[in-house]
Amino acid sequence: MIAKFKGTYGSGIQALTYAGQNYMIVDxxxxxxxxxVLRNEExxxxxxxxxxxxxxxxxxxxxxxxxxYSFGSNERIRVTTQIIDGEILPSSVSIWATANxxxxxxxxxxxxxxxxxxxLKRILLPDGWKGHPLRKDYSIxxxxxxxxxxxxxxxxxx
Amino acid sequence: xxxxxxxxxxxxxxxxxPFLDANELVINMGPQHPATHGVLRVILxxxxxxxxxxxxxxxxLHRGVEKIGEHRTYTMFNPYVDRMDYVxxxxxxxxxxxxxxxLLSVEAPPRAQYVRVILTELNRIASHQLWLGTHxxxxxxxxxxxxxxxxxEEILKIxxxxxxARLTTHAFRIGGLQYETYAGFExxxxxxxxxxxxxxxEYEELLTTNRIWLERTKNVGSISAEDCIALGxxxxxxxxxxxxxxxxxxxxYANYKNFDFDIPIGQNGDTYDRYLVRIAEMRQxxxxxxxxxxxxxxxxxxxxxPKVIKPAVGEVYHSIEAPKxxxxxxxxxxxxxxxxxxxxxxxxxxxxxxxxxxxRGQLVADVIAVIGTLDIVLGEVDR
Numbered sequence: 001m002i003a004k005f006k007g008t009y010g011s012g013i014q015a016l017t018y019a020g021q022n023y024m025i026v027d028x029x030x031x032x033x034x035x036x037v038l039r040n041e042e043x044x045x046x047x048x049x050x051x052x053x054x055x056x057x058x059x060x061x062x063x064x065x066x067x068x069y070s071f072g073s074n075e076r077i078r079v080t081t082q083i084i085d086g087e088i089l090p091s092s093v094s095i096w097a098t099a100n101x102x103x104x105x106x107x108x109x110x111x112x113x114x115x116x117x118x119x120l121k122r123i124l125l126p127d128g129w130k131g132h133p134l135r136k137d138y139s140i141x142x143x144x145x146x147x148x149x150x151x152x153x154x155x156x157x158x
Numbered sequence: 159x160x161x162x163x164x165x166x167x168x169x170x171x172x173x174x175x176p177f178l179d180a181n182e183l184v185i186n187m188g189p190q191h192p193a194t195h196g197v198l199r200v201i202l203x204x205x206x207x208x209x210x211x212x213x214x215x216x217x218x219l220h221r222g223v224e225k226i227g228e229h230r231t232y233t234m235f236n237p238y239v240d241r242m243d244y245v246x247x248x249x250x251x252x253x254x255x256x257x258x259x260x261l262l263s264v265e266a267p268p269r270a271q272y273v274r275v276i277l278t279e280l281n282r283i284a285s286h287q288l289w290l291g292t293h294x295x296x297x298x299x300x301x302x303x304x305x306x307x308x309x310x311e312e313i314l315k316i317x318x319x320x321x322x323a324r325l326t327t328h329a330f331r332i333g334g335l336q337y338e339t340y341a342g343f344e345x346x347x348x349x350x351x352x353x354x355x356x357x358x359x360e361y362e363e364l365l366t367t368n369r370i371w372l373e374r375t376k377n378v379g380s381i382s383a384e385d386c387i388a389l390g391x392x393x394x395x396x397x398x399x400x401x402x403x404x405x406x407x408x409x410x411y412a413n414y415k416n417f418d419f420d421i422p423i424g425q426n427g428d429t430y431d432r433y434l435v436r437i438a439e440m441r442q443x444x445x446x447x448x449x450x451x452x453x454x455x456x457x458x459x460x461x462x463x464p465k466v467i468k469p470a471v472g473e474v475y476h477s478i479e480a481p482k483x484x485x486x487x488x489x490x491x492x493x494x495x496x497x498x499x500x501x502x503x504x505x506x507x508x509x510x511x512x513x514x515x516x517x518r519g520q521l522v523a524d525v526i527a528v529i530g531t532l533d534i535v536l537g538e539v540d541r
Binding site for chain 2: 122123126
């Protein structure tokens with residue numbers, strides 16, 4: 001399968017293995033095409049997870065990762081792409097319905113927006129919260145004091 | 159007679175303008191509710207008593223566990239994972255410890271694997287017992303709650319004797335176990351199994367052919383296998399829709415390969431099938447524990463793991479079959495003593511997405527039944 005992809009997409013895909021697990025680093029330009037191909041042709045019908053990692057010192061600060069599983073071939077694969085801060089990714093809701101809440105959580109925690117998502121709003125944090133906690137520049141003790149003061153009536157959550 | 163166009167907003171004298179639009183009613187099933195299994199808020203759109211659609215608002219129990227993971231060492235983070243799915247804490251610990259062991263490329267010694275399987279399967283039984291008690295209680299059957307909680311006490315006693323805690327056990331360590339099994343562990347487990355086998359029959363006697371139970375759970379909250387797969391639903395919900403898939407068989411972890419057990423599946427994917435699947439899973443767990451407890455090998459319980467855990471740079475995703483579904487951990491290591499990113503893939507979070515689809519066209523009372531049958535734990539949904 002990797003050979004087929006390399007033939008079609010050439011240098012846009014890097015196929016790697018670590019600790020016995022296969023994963024691909026793909027160019028941003030190949031999303032969503034590679035995801036559609038994985039779903040429709042390679043039958044990776046179960047999207048296990050969509051998540052992100054923040055590397056502030058890198059130029060392309062965010063790693064967005066799709067973890068996919070195929071029931072037919074009992075195979076799990078990770079697709080990683082790297083984006084800069086503020087870049088918008090196409091939503092995978094049309095490919096896997098489960099992406100709905102998973103992408104909402106990535107947006108909530110990292111601020112990465114997904115284009116074409118039916119309802120992109122915060123999911124774990126309250127609606128008016130400012131800031132995206134899982135970014136590395138959000139301190140562990142930081143809270144949105146303004147929200148806390150308006151909604152909870154106390155000076156600070158600490 | 160006053161001009162109707164200048165009437166107050168109450169419009170009491172202009173009957174042609176409806177006061178309440180009786181077609182659609184939006185009701186809030188607030189975060190404080192006895193049957194939502196935690197702080198879950200569901201906004202229901204109703205037509206009379208029929209549900210047209212619903213929206214879940216979650217996050218009331220969000221504690222920032224993933225952020226905390228970035229500021230604790232690998233061993234320090236271990237107790238935090240118990241608190242996510244606090245009902246099945248041992249499974250959470252197993253998933254986390256195995257993921258870090260994968261990062262370190264160590265494997266727990268055989269004796270530790272056997273004890274891990276025993277404790278995890280007992281945890282599956284305990285989690286399903288709690289599920290059965292609370293689910294039946296929500297639907298209106300009060301008796302199973304007392305039966306299941308009374309029997310669950312025996313498992314919690316074993317945990318307490320083993321590691322000191324009943325619920326958030328912190329039972330496993332990276333590389334194996336910290337504590338050797340106490341004297342009498344095998345005897346206690348065997349006694350529990352003999353005690354428990356007739357109990358499952360007792361639960362079934364109360365509910366399986368009970369006419370009220372059948373009325374309340376048959377054809378309620380049906381979901382097809384395709385919808386389950388598209389929505390990423392796993393665990394007993396997926397198996398009740400007919401997909402014979404269990405991570406313990408598909409991608410075995412610990413030493414589940416050594417044990418002989420079946421994967422129960424259902425046909426219709428309704429609440430009744432999910433009930434039958436979980437009861438059958440309890441029986442299969444008893445089988446696994448029986449096989450394991452009779453053949454625990456001698457040996458060390460802890461592998462050779464450095465005192466300061468510093469995995470090499472890399473990322474690993476590992477998942478286990480928790481009682482609720484596929485529980486996955488994605489850990490990114492940057493070579494230091496603290497993980498760079500800990501992502502927990504919670505089964506309850508993904509399963510809860512299916513609530514909207516499962517409740518369309520059902521009655522309000524069925525929403526309660528479906529929330530119960532999904533077996534969600536808000537600690538895991540929100541982390």
